[in-house]
Amino acid sequence: MKIERWDFNRGELQENDLLLEPLKLFKQWYEDAVSENVQEPSAVVVATVLDGQVATRVVYLRDILEEGLVFYTNYESQKGKAIEQENRVAMNFHWSELERQVKVKGIAEKVPAEVSDQYFSERPRLSQLGAWASNQSSVIANREELILRMEEFENKFDGQPVPRPENWGGYVVKPTSFEFWQGRPGRLHDRFLFTSENDVWKVNRLSP
Ligand SMILES: Cc1cc2nc3c(=O)[nH]c(=O)nc-3n(C[C@H](O)[C@H](O)[C@H](O)COP(=O)(O)O)c2cc1C
Secondary structure: OOOOOOOOOOOOOOOOHHHHHHHHHHHHHHHHHHHHHOOOOEEEEEEEOOEEEEEEEEEOEEEEEEOEEEEEEEEEHHHHHHHHHEEEEEEEEEHHHHOOOEEEEEEEEOHHHHHHHHHOOOOOOHHHHHHHHHOOOOOOOOOHHHHHHHHHHHHHHOOOOOOOOOOOOEEEEEEEEEEEOOOOOOHHEEEEEEEEOOOOEEEEEEOO
16 A cells, blocks of 8 residues: 655744743644644544553643643543553644644643532533543443433432532643644754753753
């Protein structure tokens, strides 16, 4: 099978673009992805380690805070268990239409319960019930089991607001490094790595 090659010519990233703090530059790139109608601009791969085994999955970025990048999940899922054991995680955003990638390393911490409560309360009711029905990442016998659990919680919370399950909530990934990658012709891509040393960001250009 022949895999097509792609040349990159959408843009550049130069030293002049790096005057911003990396989180601000990240926000700018995220906003570019939204305004350029990138498909699923919020989708991000999160890598965790459990018992020495790396695993990845896609989640949705749900907030960009001063402290870091927020996503929501089940705290007892595979990723939740991994973060419990090793809270150093990595994230990878690939905005292919912009020929851009951002790699983030950081420390994942649960967001305060009130923050998760607020976000949960804004979710569609079906998603709220789904959070109760799904013991995410556990083995189930068949789909019917899931539907039955959904009905069970529909009945349980009939006519009332659905509270947030305690095992469901947000993580904020507090960044320790950011790498911004802009594809360039001839594979001479622009790469800049920001690392935090004693709370001061240092930046270096990396060879593509
Ligand atoms: C586009 C996309 C967005 C997703 N967003 C989330 C999310 O925000 N939170 C989440 O827990 N799972 C999300 N998932 C499902 C995860 O990829 C994954 O299957 C699930 O979280 C279980 O992962 P784990 O077993 O590694 O913990 C998403 C999947 C896709 C494809």
